[in-house]
Amino acid sequence: MIRQPIVSVLGHVDHGKTTLLDKIRGTSVARREAGAITQHIGATEVPIDAIYKICGKLINKKFKVPGLLFIDTPGHEAFTTLRARGGALADLAVLVIDINEGIMPQTVESINILKRYKTPFVIAANKIDLIYGWKNCKDEPFIFAIQKQKEEVQQSVDEKIYKIVEKLYELGFSADRYDRIADFTQNLAIIPMSAKLGIGIADLLLVLVGLAQRFLEENLKTEEGPGEGTVLEVKEERGLGKTIDVILYSGTMRKGDTIVVGSHDEPIITKIKAILKPKPLDEMRDPRDRFLSVDEVHAAAGIKIAAPNLENALAGSPVIVADDNLEEVVNRVRKETGIHIETQEEGVIIKADALGSLEALAYELKQEGLPIKMADIGDISKRDIVNAQTIGNPLYRVILGFNVKILPDAEKEASKIKIFTNNVVYKIIEDYKEWMDEKKRELE
């Protein structure tokens, strides 16, 4: 059996990631016919039949890939660097670039992540509609929409694409407009599009299934067997207590299965009380009653798991079904949950919401030659502040927080040291470096 590839969407802030995902979800809307797009927890599934329908004349062959599973939360590194069996959870990625703005700091950051995890990706060159008027080209493949444009519009699109191509070349990639590429193994495909108008969505889906078909068949084979997944988020849910949102990437999970989940301390061993999926919108009478309970689920899927003792579950860590190999699974989860970040005697304290995001922040700091003293997952606590105060070098007496909050009891102490939090890595580093420069001058 081949499962659908898991696709993440990333890129610079405001370049259109959310709009693109919304458009993909909205395309073919909530129709309940064969091939309708279905919502998972944390993900959206676009079955291959829906892709055939959306692509229409663009497609003249059949694919083995059963569809695409898009991770719903765009952008942030935490979701792109989520791990599965040591590799990246996302099989494929879409890097969104605003064609008018080009490559920005977060675009480069995203490219670094994709390179590091060896994730194949395509580029959505978004917002082509801002070049001129494309009003009569709503929800069309780019290839047909561009033909309707005046020559100067076509040229302008190309000029902007080639600016991106040049920049990518400097970053070590050979890239081109997707319809001018003969061989995807040599070239990075750029798909011009407008997420807002729906232009190019079909082309994007087509390239993604094409890529999956050519490169990933081996990786997408899913065995019948114990389920393996990655925790996206740990959430309090009314009536259910702490639950985990999980992307199941291999095998099957059943109600009653024993699972092992990564945690701050020892792995959690628990039994699945319920597997939940979102209810179809038209069956949702009460907005509080959002979930549908299922007895079993096959990969790939986004689900919510309710089980006892999930309080300390850790976002980004593995969740694996164990049967008679409990000890082996516990060891594996322990190993895969560990924080493997180089720390130094002297350096800053970093905190993030998940393993992947912590690694992303650590990686970027390393690029800047900035040392780390301590790295941990979770919101900024009083203890972190106490620890930061013991740092000798005043330039490092800071906490850098990525996607985390300052806990109320830490708030009172927070003025004693400098804290930089943001949900964009490069902003954290930029702000910190700026502060450091000031501090250096002060100290002189």
Ligand code: GDP
């Ligand atoms: P994100 O931060 O990458 O998730 O970006 P958003 O999806 O929130 O988009 C940022 C802004 O750009 C919003 O105001 C969108 O309406 C706008 N936007 C997104 N895609 C397009 C597009 O294709 N064309 C135009 N004109 N605007 C777009």
